[in-house]
Amino acid sequence: MRMIDTGGTQLHMAEDGTGRPVVFLHALGTDLRLWTHILPRLPAGLRLIRCDLRGHGLSDCPPPPYGMGALVRDIEGLLERLEVTGSVVVGCSLGGMIAQGLAIKRPDLVGALVLSNTAARIGTAQAWHDRIATLHAGGIKALSEATLARWFPPAFRATPDAALWRHMLERTPPDGYAGCAAAIAGTDFHGPIQDLRLPVLGIAGSEDGSTPPDLVRETVALIPGAEFALIRGAGHLPMADRPDAFAATLAEFLAQLP
Numbered sequence: 001m002r003m004i005d006t007g008g009t010q011l012h013m014a015e016d017g018t019g020r021p022v023v024f025l026h027a028l029g030t031d032l033r034l035w036t037h038i039l040p041r042l043p044a045g046l047r048l049i050r051c052d053l054r055g056h057g058l059s060d061c062p063p064p065p066y067g068m069g070a071l072v073r074d075i076e077g078l079l080e081r082l083e084v085t086g087s088v089v090v091g092c093s094l095g096g097m098i099a100q101g102l103a104i105k106r107p108d109l110v111g112a113l114v115l116s117n118t119a120a121r122i123g124t125a126q127a128w129h130d131r132i133a134t135l136h137a138g139g140i141k142a143l144s145e146a147t148l149a150r151w152f153p154p155a156f157r158a159t160p161d162a163a164l165w166r167h168m169l170e171r172t173p174p175d176g177y178a179g180c181a182a183a184i185a186g187t188d189f190h191g192p193i194q195d196l197r198l199p200v201l202g203i204a205g206s207e208d209g210s211t212p213p214d215l216v217r218e219t220v221a222l223i224p225g226a227e228f229a230l231i232r233g234a235g236h237l238p239m240a241d242r243p244d245a246f247a248a249t250l251a252e253f254l255a256q257l258p
């Protein structure tokens with residue numbers, strides 16, 4: 001684990017293994033531990049790079065609001081510092097939006113994309129601003145119940161593991177959450193993703209209450225040649241509630257890359 005100065009913002013990151021670089025970008029209200037169950041399930045020969053996005057985990061938390069451009073620049077700076085080009089970028093939800101933005105802006109840095117439980121646009125700007133208002137009024141715990149209900153199917157919410165993810169959400173700095181929520185509110189990649197020309201895999205969870213399968217499918221269909229995989233029984237964070245299926249789907253995609 002170490003801190004990297006990405007050009008103004010310090011990001012906390014971790015690296016495991018050597019080989020083809022694979023960069024993991026987590027969802028809103030989580031951190032780089034979102035990928036903990038996936039790493040040991042992946043084949044050898046991969047350089048697995050994870051980071052905490054700004055406003056999350058141990059990374060810097062500048063005052064909100066953030067724009068998607070700033071979130072993309074953070075990852076651009078991280079990869080430049082690490083001298084990594086052509087990596088497979090795996091992003092979940094907010095992380096998947098940043099991955100799209102990075103591939104659009106810096107195709108040299110991205111060799112392939114895995115868009116997990118994400119879309120070109122997630123929700124309406126009004127819904128995000130309402131969520132930020134709820135956060136300001138009641139603190140991050142005011143978001144917990146509804147978020148857990150969107151993240152996980154009922155059976156998983158009843159397991160002890162669900163408490164861990166709730167705790168991670170509730171420890172997210174409110175400024176970081178609000179900043180990133182504002183970035184999501186202002187993002188719509190429907191136009192530019194149609195120009196992407198690289199291998200892309202979209203992954204959806206059949207029980208996702210935030211980015212349902214049809215939303216993910218609609219985004220993936222805009223990218224020429226992109227593939228789509230549905231993980232049955234998974235919610236919004238399949239790397240948490242269906243790690244075997246998620247890792248197998250990712251490994252299969254990685255194996256077929258040139």
Ligand SMILES: O=C(O)CC1=CCC(=O)O1
Binds near residue numbers: 026029092147184210
């Ligand atoms: O909280 C949610 O609805 C799930 C979510 C949307 C964007 C993100 O990263 O998580």
